[in-house]
Amino acid sequence: MSDEGGAGKGTESRRRLAVIGLGNVLMGDDALGPTVIGALEAQYEFPPEVAVLDLGTPGLDLTPYLLGLDAAVVVDTVNAPAAAGTIVLYRREEILKTPPQPRLSPHDPGLKEALLTVAFAGDGPREVLLVGVVPGKVTTGIGLTAAVRAAVPDAAVAVVRELERLGAPPRARPLPSPPDLWWERR
Amino acid sequence: MSTRITVDPITRIEGHLRIDVEVDGGRVKNSWSSGQMYRGIETILQGRDPRDAWIFTQRLCGVCTTVHAIASVRAVENALGIEIPINAQYIRNVIVAAHALHDHMVHFYHLSALDWVDVTSALKADPAKASALGESLSPWPHNSKREMEAVKDKLASFVAGGQLGIFTNGYWGHPAMKLPPEVNLLAVAHYLQALEYQFKANKVVAILGSKTPNIQNLAVGGVANAINLDNQATLNMEKLFMMKDLLDEVAAFVQQVYLPDVAAIGAMYPEWLGYGGGVTNYLSVPDLPLDTKGTQFDLPGGTIVDGNLATLKQITSFRDPYFKDNVTESIAHAWYDGEWDKHPWDEETVPRYTDFDGDKKYSWVKAPRFEGRPMQVGPLAQVLVGYATGHPIVKKYADQVLNTASAIAKVKLTPAVLHSTLGRHAARAIRCATLSELALKHLQLLIDNVGKGDVAIFTPWTYPAGEQRGFGFHEAPRGTLSHWVVIRDGKIANYQAVVPSTWNAGPRDEKGQKGPYEASLVGNPIADTAKPLEVLRTVHSFDPCLACAIHTLDVEGNELSKIRTLT
Numbered sequence: 001m002s003d004e005g006g007a008g009k010g011t012e013s014r015r016r017l018a019v020i021g022l023g024n025v026l027m028g029d030d031a032l033g034p035t036v037i038g039a040l041e042a043q044y045e046f047p048p049e050v051a052v053l054d055l056g057t058p059g060l061d062l063t064p065y066l067l068g069l070d071a072a073v074v075v076d077t078v079n080a081p082a083a084a085g086t087i088v089l090y091r092r093e094e095i096l097k098t099p100p101q102p103r104l105s106p107h108d109p110g111l112k113e114a115l116l117t118v119a120f121a122g123d124g125p126r127e128v129l130l131v132g133v134v135p136g137k138v139t140t141g142i143g144l145t146a147a148v149r150a151a152v153p154d155a156a157v158a159v160v161r162e163l164e165r166l167g168a169p170p171r172a173r174p175l176p177s178p179p180d181l182w183w184e185r186r
Numbered sequence: 187m188s189t190r191i192t193v194d195p196i197t198r199i200e201g202h203l204r205i206d207v208e209v210d211g212g213r214v215k216n217s218w219s220s221g222q223m224y225r226g227i228e229t230i231l232q233g234r235d236p237r238d239a240w241i242f243t244q245r246l247c248g249v250c251t252t253v254h255a256i257a258s259v260r261a262v263e264n265a266l267g268i269e270i271p272i273n274a275q276y277i278r279n280v281i282v283a284a285h286a287l288h289d290h291m292v293h294f295y296h297l298s299a300l301d302w303v304d305v306t307s308a309l310k311a312d313p314a315k316a317s318a319l320g321e322s323l324s325p326w327p328h329n330s331k332r333e334m335e336a337v338k339d340k341l342a343s344f345v346a347g348g349q350l351g352i353f354t355n356g357y358w359g360h361p362a363m364k365l366p367p368e369v370n371l372l373a374v375a376h377y378l379q380a381l382e383y384q385f386k387a388n389k390v391v392a393i394l395g396s397k398t399p400n401i402q403n404l405a406v407g408g409v410a411n412a413i414n415l416d417n418q419a420t421l422n423m424e425k426l427f428m429m430k431d432l433l434d435e436v437a438a439f440v441q442q443v444y445l446p447d448v449a450a451i452g453a454m455y456p457e458w459l460g461y462g463g464g465v466t467n468y469l470s471v472p473d474l475p476l477d478t479k480g481t482q483f484d485l486p487g488g489t490i491v492d493g494n495l496a497t498l499k500q501i502t503s504f505r506d507p508y509f510k511d512n513v514t515e516s517i518a519h520a521w522y523d524g525e526w527d528k529h530p531w532d533e534e535t536v537p538r539y540t541d542f543d544g545d546k547k548y549s550w551v552k553a554p555r556f557e558g559r560p561m562q563v564g565p566l567a568q569v570l571v572g573y574a575t576g577h578p579i580v581k582k583y584a585d586q587v588l589n590t591a592s593a594i595a596k597v598k599l600t601p602a603v604l605h606s607t608l609g610r611h612a613a614r615a616i617r618c619a620t621l622s623e624l625a626l627k628h629l630q631l632l633i634d635n636v637g638k639g640d641v642a643i644f645t646p647w648t649y650p651a652g653e654q655r656g657f658g659f660h661e662a663p664r665g666t667l668s669h670w671v672v673i674r675d676g677k678i679a680n681y682q683a684v685v686p687s688t689w690n691a692g693p694r695d696e697k698g699q700k701g702p703y704e705a706s707l708v709g710n711p712i713a714d715t716a717k718p719l720e721v722l723r724t725v726h727s728f729d730p731c732l733a734c735a736i737h738t739l740d741v742e743g744n745e746l747s748k749i750r751t752l753t
Contacts, residue, residue: 026230026245056399057248060296064385096349117296120344123379140226183242186234 015070017168018051018125019159020183022058022076022111025183029077029084029135029148036075036131036155038179044170050163062114071127073162074111078132085134086146087154093130102159119122128165131158140182142183188215189715193722199453203730206544207707207721214710214721218544219691219703224521226535231681236262236673237406237425238679243669244400246683250731251399252285252391253662254669260480261669264504265656266649271642274408276632277394279474279484280369281401282660283625284390287436289442289663290565291387291444294378294611298726301719302451303373304363309345309662310492311371313338320372323450323590326442328379329372337375354727361713362720365454373451383439385431389447393425404696408644409528413636416691426633433629437622448615449587450569452608453594457711462607462724464706466493467559468567469689471501471509471668474624474660476631480504484624485661486580488571489556493605495574510657513668513684515552518696522552527696530670530682531655553692553701563665563689563703564728566604566613572620573601581629583619607706610727649676662686664729687731703728 017048021033034054046052055065066072080088095112111130118124133155136145144152163169188210204220231239240258252549256278263270313334320329365373393413395401403410452459472487476714481503488500501509516527523536542548553560561567566710584601591612592599600620603609652675659668665686672680692701700708703725709718 023244024248025604056245056251058399059249060292061249061399063381064388067385096210114350119349121381122340140230142230
């Protein structure tokens with residue numbers, strides 16, 4: 001492990017992994033990422049080297065959460081030419097294959113810019129899987145559309161498979177609790 | 187003949203901020219700022235328990251989470267007449283200050299420095315000269331020749347690997363880029379170091395807030411940080427001293443790196459101390475309260491009209507009627523039903539989209555006004571109010587930046603240069619340095635008060651019957667933020683958030699007065715209409731935040747932003 005730019009690192013030499021849910025819980029289907037995080041936490045116990053994070057919509061503030069990671073699994077809505085609720089998987093190289101666009105608001109940058117920024121610092125995850133779900137409706141309001149809600153279990157399974165592949169499988173809870181989706185409560 | 191340039195980041199779902207400028211003879215003649223996204227998230231809060239409002243409002247924006255949480259609890263406490271214990275004020279203040287330290291550093295180094303710094307030019311730099319320059323500006327220990335060489339090597343291998351995509355938004359090689367290679371190398375080195383120090387500031391927020399983004403420790407009536415100096419599970423001595431160490435390190439970076447860097451860039455782009463002034467009415471609110479009632483503060487607030495510091499009128503408490511009575515929002519040019527100009531408590535949010543028409547309606551952002559005037563908000567407003575009130579820390583750092591820049595530029599720069607594009611960057615650095623001292627001060631106030639045996643963190647309260655109205659303000663990193671709540675029988679009847687970027691990015695009002703972004707662009711030079719770097723420089727200097735409410739990723743290379751030039 002390199003010790004450059006190590007703001008996000010502990011002193012342990014163990015590998016570090018993170019499952020990161022992105023999205024705004026107040027904007028319809030954009031709540032997909034946090035919803036999958038809620039489902040995973042309710043159903044599984046994660047090994048200590050795996051951080052499970054709902055980071056909302058951090059823009060470039062995603063950067064510090066990537067520092068010191070060996071691998072990351074990111075769950076988010078993704079624009080793709082497919083029906084709402086379709087799951088699309090992307091690896092790091094695919095995320096980075098097109099350059100970022102000029103931006104007007106400094107808060108436009110996202111996953112791509114954050115990955116490049118930590119790479120420039122000689123840090124950040126070498127392995128990234130983006131578990132994307134094509135959204136139906138992203139407008140002000142709480143709750144997923146039926147198609148996107150139906151994709152939540154499969155998206156959670158995709159995360160679990162990736163952690164297994166990385167050698168850090170979560171353990172199914174014998175008594176799963178209902179997920180804590182506080183934003184859906186009235 | 188004039189040329190119309192539209193800078194319009196678009197997504198499949200909704201766009202964000204769109205800027206239109208009309209250019210004639212290489213200068214901007216007219217401009218329009220348009221929020222391309224309907225927010226109206228406030229409507230989600232109607233009918234909910236006011237105790238939960240802060241948990242929802244901090245999801246309004248993914249970058250400015252903490253600030254909405256703070257403004258929201260203050261609004262509900264104001265409506266219900268709740269005073270919170272002094273420990274709770276100090277804990278909130280340390281969070282507020284640490285969050286702002288993090289935010290200002292990220293804004294300068296990671297989000298806008300590339301408007302001024304040409305990264306590829308750094309490859310031509312002499313590391314020894316870059317080091318000598320850095321050491322002449324500051325005692326910072328990480329400006330050595332060896333460190334400059336390492337950064338140059340890292341940059342070279344990044345370029346060789348074809349990974350420079352991260353900097354495409356920096357327009358390298360643009361004719362408006364003017365820094366010498368050594369300054370560019372020094373700036374790239376500090377860009378990398380800033381990654382580490384902004385994270386240290388954010389760690390303080392995480393220690394007190396349990397989690398970041400989206401802190402968990404607030405409550406209407408105080409905070410949820412149990413204090414027991416000897417208990418591992420609570421706020422204890424170990425955590426207090428861990429925060430002190432982190433804040434000491436951050437203060438050194440801000441004072442010895444950020445402040446001199448901004449002074450140097452200001453001195454080397456002196457023309458940008460003349461462009462970008464625009465609206466010179468300023469509004470800031472006081473923050474970092476020193477008492478339980480919110481009548482004494484460590485950061486000053488008030489208004490300044492027409493750039494004249496002698497017009498200063500201070501805002502002096504959480505209940506000050508001067509603020510409460512004078513805020514309105516106009517929808518004359520915004521896509522809502524009607525033509526009104528109303529106080530936030532009386533507003534209704536009924537969207538009504540029509541096409542972009544610069545003469546009629548062209549934005550989702552309302553136009554906030556104070557006593558009928560457009561106001562610029564942000565660090566510059568607070569620094570000018572601080573300068574006008576003789577705030578000793580603000581004045582110390584403002585004079586330091588102006589003196590350093592004057593020495594480099596070899597001309598005498600006065601506070602008047604702050605009404606400009608680079609003045610806004612300088613003010614942000616001055617505010618950041620001020621906060622680097624005040625964060626440590628409020629942490630010490632907390633330690634001292636707890637040392638006296640006071641561990642109170644919460645004031646119990648109950649809902650009164652009937653209707654209450656309240657407002658809560660917070661001087662956020664992007665400027666004055668206010669939340670306005672109407673409570674009826676323990677439920678939210680109305681809620682409005684008037685955010686800093688609304689003040690700055692808002693459209694014209696019913697009198698045709700331009701908003702701050704619009705006014706600031708008029709007169710800016712444009713060297714190349716296909717690459718309007720100068721528009722980005724001025725808009726970025728405000729630190730806009732309109733784009734964070736949604737953010738669906740686009741991996742397939744669909745066009746996410748576009749720049750159109752119409753002749």
